[in-house]
Structure formats: structure tokens, C-alpha cells
Amino acid sequence: MLTFENVTKIYSGSKKAVNNLNLQIEKGEFICFIGPSGCGKTTSMKMVNRLIEPTEGRILIDGKDIMKQNRVQMRREIxxxxxxxxxxxxxxxxxNITLVPKLLQWSKEKRRERAAELIKLVNLPEEYLDRYPQELSGGQQQRIGVLRALASNPPLILMDEPFGALDPITRDGLQEEFKDLxxxxxxxxxxxxxxxDEAIKLADRIVIMKDGEIVQVDTPDEILRNPANEFVESFIGKERLIQTKPDVTTVGQIMNKIPATVHKEETLSTAIQRMKExxxxxxxxxxxxxxxxxxxxxxxxxxxRKKSTLVGEIYETELYKVKEDSLIRDTIQKMLRRHTKYVPVVDEQNRLKGIVTRATLADLVYDSIWGDEDDN
Amino acid sequence: MDALIQFFQEQGSTLALKTWEHLYISLIAVLLGILVAVPVGILLTRINRAADTVIRIVSIIQTFPSLAILAFFIPILGVGKVPAIVALFFYSMLPILRNTYIGIKNTDRNLLEAGRGMGMTNTQLIFSVELPLAIPIIMAGVRVSTVYLIGWATLASFVGAGGLGDFIFDGLNLYQPELILAGAIPSTILALLADFILGKVEKKLTPTTKSTHYETA
Structure with missing residues (x-):
């Protein structure tokens, strides 16, 4: 769909704003460019519709080099x-909504029809079509801004921090609405x-940039689980890493590796002694x-204890267990729902690897609540 | 009162003629001013480097004494209405040019980026975004120009262009204050009237940004 090939942008005289960018974006993908200011994310995006022209390299949309197309015509299709x-x-x-259709010389009726059709997508009343932007709230205005981009039904849409100027509650609602759309x-x-937060919520893949170069491109889950380097880690933020720990941490990472066990051939008295120990x-x-x-x-x-002597004769086999790579968040849920006090962890061959107890969970919760303060 | 009636009986037709001449000179000059200054103003927003220089030159012209300018054009254009109109035209330039430049320049950059990003051509941006939004500022320049020009047009009488200035200079030469008033009062009224009418025009040209239905709701 959209390909960056060795794209470099050098603003007159200064350093490289974007350096040798290579990226392949598939059709229907939601890609977030993220990074600190000056990292080249906006420059990269604006090169796609040639608001900024690349110094070197090629950008292809559906295999066609954008530099070889009519700039104005091409923008109307994005x-x-x-x-x-x-x-x-x-x-x-x-x-406003039908500006691009007007540029494309659609008939008046067709434009009006399209506007009415679009405004329904964002659950605004049709009467709003005859109002002026300043009569709408910020959130409503940006909904219209999004509709305007959709008007001529372009396959590709570029968005430059579209929800950045909105208050957090409006932003949250609009993000969900837009992702759905x-x-x-x-x-x-x-x-x-x-x-x-926005990138994690919306993106199929996140492109993390720094100093004009891509640091990591991956799904939100993968980036949270395996940040490529310290920069990414610090950019994600320690707080978020701890918060998301239950999301991506596996049971294997936090389990107690030396559970209290007894062999089935051992005697009951050995068992009771071990419990005491x-x-x-x-x-x-x-x-x-x-x-x-x-x-x-x-x-x-x-x-x-009066009837039997060996553990093997009386032990219970009904047991809920998990695999090492199970996610901790699922495990917590199940433990709480079943009111079990612990869950043994086994590998593929059903060999005991460890145990997750409620105390382990307390540790985890403690970390996420107090973990930051411990560092200070 | 009698004097007034007598004056109108004697000078009524002359007054009408002079008023017409006066209006004619000033309005032609303003019109030429608009025709030249608005496009130049827009052009200057596209070639930023030249803007400062051009505006400075026009500002300097503005400081020339008006009488001197009128006199200056006599050797070139002779006497009559043409040199008067040309001189006044120069004066009309600055307010219109400056306001056009500022008005267009002040267009919200985000609107320009949005427009350009959606595939509007330069011309489309100028005519459907920048110019409509700059109308109030440009019109303010036009109004200032017109009011000044109607005042200054009295001086055109010096180069034989006619207008209400004829009354004033006759009055000065003949020591007849009523003639001075006969020139000054209509010229003031003309200026006020022009400002009022242009105010209406401005309102008409300024694009709406509010739906009437919403205001009453």
C-alpha cells in the first residue's frame, strides 16, 4: 500500500530530519508514528502527500512513485x-466535509448526499450540516475534520496528532470511535x-522514531513486552511498563520456582512433617x-491417617494448573474466580515447574503500586 | 436660511456638478487603487522577500506632501483630471496594499495546510480561503483610503481637476467664507456617506461564520 524506500529529508543546511527511512505499510493497517519532538515523525508523514518533499529515496503508493504524480491530484486521493x-x-x-468532492467536481446533490451519509457515521444530527464550525464543540469539530478526510473515500488517510488538542475525556471517546470506524x-x-497511550490503543503497528531514524517497528504488545533498547523503554515510560506488567507478564516470570512438594510414594507422616517445615x-x-x-x-x-500410610493412596487429582507461558492476567482472573489459593505451573510434559500463590500476586500488586517509590 | 436658499438658487447646479466631479475623481482613484493594490498585496504574500521593500517604498510615497505630488505630475500629465486621479491613486495604494498583505498573511496557517493537504491549488486557496477571510481587513483599508481621498481630492482643484476644492479655493481668494463651507461641508458629507456605504459593502462581502438558525435557537 505505502512504501518508504531509503527516504531521507535534509532541511537546508541542517542535519538530517529523516535518515534513510525504510518501511512497508500494508493495506488496512493502522500505523502510529511516535517519538519525541524533532524525531522526524511529522516530516515522514508529510512527505507522503508531498507537503514536504523528500531529499532522497522514494515513496510509493500502491507501487507508484509519488514524485512522478501530479501533486494536487495525488493529495485529493489521500x-x-x-x-x-x-x-x-x-x-x-x-x-467543509465535502471540500475534496467539490475539488473533484462532484455535483451539488451528490455532495450533499455524501455529507449526510458521513455525518451519520459519527452520530451527529443532520441539522449540523448547515451550521458553521465555530458553533460546534472541539470534539464535534474534530469529528467533522475526520469526516472531511473520509469524504471522497480515499484508501489512505494521514493524521497529524488529530486528537492532541482535545480534552482527555473527549479524546478518549474519539479514539475509540475512530478506531471502530x-x-x-x-x-x-x-x-x-x-x-x-494513544499509540498503544489505536495502532496495529507502532513506529518509534528518534533523531530521524526508526528505532523499533512492532505491534503495541510486542513493543511493551520487548522494548528494543533503553530509549524505547524510557519512551514507553517505567510507569507504563509496570502497569502493563500484568498484561504481558507470563506466569513463568513471576512464579515461585520451589513449591512445596511430596512424592506420591512418600508416607503421610513425611508429608505432615514437610507441611510443618x-x-x-x-x-x-x-x-x-x-x-x-x-x-x-x-x-x-x-x-x-488411620487407614492409609502412603500419599499415593489418598491424594486428590482434581487440580487446576497453568503453563509457564500463560499470561498472568488470565491466571489472576481464574484464581480469583475459582477461589483457589494457588495454581501449580507445569510444562508441556506436565512436569512441575513452580507455583503461583496469592502471595505472589500480592507481590505483583505491591510492585505496581509502590514500585516507583522504591526507586526514589 | 434665506442666504442658504439664495446660495442654492445661484450655485445649486454648480454644486451638483462639483460634487459629481469630486466623487468621480476620488472613486476612480480608489477603484484603481483596489485594482492594483489588492493583487500586488496578494502577490507580496507569495514573495516574502520583496514584501518589506515594496511596502516601505509605498509608505515613503505616502509621506510626500500631496500638493507637491500634484504639482509633480503637471509636467508629465498636464493639468486636469488625469494628474489628479493618478496622484490620488498613489495615495490610495498604501492602506489597501498594507491591509491586503496583512489580511492574507494572517490567514491561519493551519487552514492553509489543511487546504493544501487536501489538494487545493494555489489559486483555489487564494480565492476560496485567503481572500474571503481577509475581506474585513482589506475593506478596512479601502474605507480608510476612500475617506482620505475624498478629503484630499479638494486639492485636485489646484491642477484644474475641478471638484469641491474649486469652491474652497474660490472662497479663499474672494474672502467668502460661505464658499469655503460650500466646498467643505459637502466633501465631509461625501466622506461620511462613502464610509457608511462601504461599511455595508463590507458586511455583504464578509463571509458568514454563523448560521442564523443557530443564533435564534
């Missing part, structure tokens, strides 16, 4: 939304932002080769 909304104050909402319409979006009220029962067989708790021993 949606464009800017941060300051940029609705024309002397045009009605309808005229994008999925429904299957548009390819290039979206510039400096807000990591470890100060626990139940033990995981393992077979040969560390395979998890079940568990035994103090009540089982109490009830059966």
Missing part, C-alpha cells in the same frame, strides 16, 4: 487530518502522535520425573 482541526470558518459543516471502513491510516497446609503431589499428579492437604491427612 485523506488528511491536522491537529488544529483546520475547518474553514466561513464554510458550513456540509461545505477505521476497522469498519478498512482504511490504511498513518497517524502521528507523541502520546504513547514449610508452614503450608497443602502439598503438591509429584510422581517420578517431577510430573504433577495432584495435591494433598492437611484435611486429607487428618481424615485418612
Amino acid at each position: 485523506g488528511y487530518v491536522i491537529q488544529q482541526i483546520g475547518l474553514f470558518p466561513h464554510m458550513t459543516i456540509s461545505e 477505521q476497522k469498519r471502513l478498512g482504511k490504511t491510516i498513518v497517524f502521528v502522535t507523541h502520546d504513547m 514449610k508452614r503450608v497446609d497443602s502439598l503438591l503431589v509429584i510422581g517420578d520425573d517431577q510430573t504433577l499428579e495432584g495435591y494433598i492437604d492437611v484435611e486429607d491427612i487428618e481424615e485418612n
Whole structure:
């Protein structure tokens, strides 16, 4: 859909604003460019519709070099939304929305029809079409700004921090609305932002830039899980990394690796002694080769100590267990729902690897609440 | 009162003629001013480097004593209405040129970027965005020019262009204050009237930014 090939932009005399950018964007993808100011994210985006012309390299849309096309014509085929909304104050909402169709010389009726059709997409009443931009709230205005970019149904839309000037609540609502709209319409979006939350929420892939170069391109999950370097980590923010820990941390990372166990061939008295040593009220029962067989708790021993002598005769096999690579957030949910106190962790061969207890979770919650203060 | 009636009986037709001449000279000069200064003003916004120099030159012209300018054109253009109109035209330039330049220059850059990014050509940007939004500022320049020019046009009488200045200079030469008034009062009224009418025109030309339905709602 959109390809950057060794694209470099040098502003007269100064250093490279964008240095050798290579990127391939697929149709229907939502791409967020993010980075500190001056990292070249906006420059990269504006080169796509030639508001800024690349110094070197090629940008291809559907395989066609943009430099070889008529600039004005090409821009009419790309949606464009800017941060300051940029609705024309002397045009009605309808005229604003259908500006590009007008440039493309659609008939008046067709334009009006299109405007009415579009305004329904963002749940604004049709009467608004005859109002002027200043009569709408900021959030409503930016909805119109987005519609204006959609008017001629372009496959590609460029957005330059479109929600940056809105208050947080409006922004949040609009982000969700827009993400939903994008999925429904299957548009390819290039979206510039400096807000990591926004990027994580919206993007299919995030392009992190610094000093005119790409630092990392990946899905939000992957970037949170495996930041490419310290810059990305600091850019994501420590706070967010801790916050998102439950999201991407696996059970394997936080489990207690030495659970209290007893072999099924051992005697009940050994078991009760071990419970006393470890100060626990139940033990995981393992077979040969560390395979998890079940568990035994103090009540089982109490009830059966006269009848049996071996753990293997009385242990319970009904046991909820998880794999090492399960996400901690799912595990927490299940533990809380089942009211279990712990979950054993096993590998593919059902060998016991560790245990997650409620105490482990307390540690995790403690980290995310107090973790920052510990560093100070 | 009698004197006034008598004056009108004697000079009524002359007054009408002089008023017409006066209006004619000033309006032609303003019109020429608009025709030249507005396009030049727009052009200057496109060639930033020249803007300062051009505006400075026009400002300097503005400081020339008007009488001197009128006299200056006699050897070139002779006497009569033409040198008067040309001289006044120069005076009309500055306010219109400067206001056009500032008005267009002050267009919200975001609007320009949005327009350009959506595929508007330069001409489309000028005519459907920049010019409509700059109308109030340009019109303010036109109004100032017109009012000044109607005042200065009395001096055109010096180069034989006619107009209400004839009354004033006759009055000065003949020591007849009523003739001075006969020139001064109509010229003042003309200036006020022109300003009023141009105010209406400005309102008409300024694009709406509010729906009437919303105001009453």
C-alpha cells in the first residue's frame, strides 16, 4: 500500500530530519508514528502527500512513485487530518466535509448526499450540516475534520496528532470511535502522535522514531513486552511498563520456582512433617520425573491417617494448573474466580515447574503500586 | 436660511456638478487603487522577500506632501483630471496594499495546510480561503483610503481637476467664507456617506461564520 524506500529529508543546511527511512505499510493497517519532538515523525508523514518533499529515496503508493504524480491530484486521493482541526470558518459543516468532492467536481446533490451519509457515521444530527464550525464543540469539530478526510473515500488517510488538542475525556471517546470506524471502513491510516497511550490503543503497528531514524517497528504488545533498547523503554515510560506488567507478564516470570512438594510414594507422616517445615497446609503431589499428579492437604491427612500410610493412596487429582507461558492476567482472573489459593505451573510434559500463590500476586500488586517509590 | 436658499438658487447646479466631479475623481482613484493594490498585496504574500521593500517604498510615497505630488505630475500629465486621479491613486495604494498583505498573511496557517493537504491549488486557496477571510481587513483599508481621498481630492482643484476644492479655493481668494463651507461641508458629507456605504459593502462581502438558525435557537 505505502512504501518508504531509503527516504531521507535534509532541511537546508541542517542535519538530517529523516535518515534513510525504510518501511512497508500494508493495506488496512493502522500505523502510529511516535517519538519525541524533532524525531522526524511529522516530516515522514508529510512527505507522503508531498507537503514536504523528500531529499532522497522514494515513496510509493500502491507501487507508484509519488514524485512522478501530479501533486494536487495525488493529495485529493489521500485523506488528511491536522491537529488544529483546520475547518474553514466561513464554510458550513456540509461545505467543509465535502471540500475534496467539490475539488473533484462532484455535483451539488451528490455532495450533499455524501455529507449526510458521513455525518451519520459519527452520530451527529443532520441539522449540523448547515451550521458553521465555530458553533460546534472541539470534539464535534474534530469529528467533522475526520469526516472531511473520509469524504471522497480515499484508501489512505494521514493524521497529524488529530486528537492532541482535545480534552482527555473527549479524546478518549474519539479514539475509540475512530478506531471502530477505521476497522469498519478498512482504511490504511498513518497517524502521528507523541502520546504513547494513544499509540498503544489505536495502532496495529507502532513506529518509534528518534533523531530521524526508526528505532523499533512492532505491534503495541510486542513493543511493551520487548522494548528494543533503553530509549524505547524510557519512551514507553517505567510507569507504563509496570502497569502493563500484568498484561504481558507470563506466569513463568513471576512464579515461585520451589513449591512445596511430596512424592506420591512418600508416607503421610513425611508429608505432615514437610507441611510443618514449610508452614503450608497443602502439598503438591509429584510422581517420578517431577510430573504433577495432584495435591494433598492437611484435611486429607487428618481424615485418612488411620487407614492409609502412603500419599499415593489418598491424594486428590482434581487440580487446576497453568503453563509457564500463560499470561498472568488470565491466571489472576481464574484464581480469583475459582477461589483457589494457588495454581501449580507445569510444562508441556506436565512436569512441575513452580507455583503461583496469592502471595505472589500480592507481590505483583505491591510492585505496581509502590514500585516507583522504591526507586526514589 | 434665506442666504442658504439664495446660495442654492445661484450655485445649486454648480454644486451638483462639483460634487459629481469630486466623487468621480476620488472613486476612480480608489477603484484603481483596489485594482492594483489588492493583487500586488496578494502577490507580496507569495514573495516574502520583496514584501518589506515594496511596502516601505509605498509608505515613503505616502509621506510626500500631496500638493507637491500634484504639482509633480503637471509636467508629465498636464493639468486636469488625469494628474489628479493618478496622484490620488498613489495615495490610495498604501492602506489597501498594507491591509491586503496583512489580511492574507494572517490567514491561519493551519487552514492553509489543511487546504493544501487536501489538494487545493494555489489559486483555489487564494480565492476560496485567503481572500474571503481577509475581506474585513482589506475593506478596512479601502474605507480608510476612500475617506482620505475624498478629503484630499479638494486639492485636485489646484491642477484644474475641478471638484469641491474649486469652491474652497474660490472662497479663499474672494474672502467668502460661505464658499469655503460650500466646498467643505459637502466633501465631509461625501466622506461620511462613502464610509457608511462601504461599511455595508463590507458586511455583504464578509463571509458568514454563523448560521442564523443557530443564533435564534
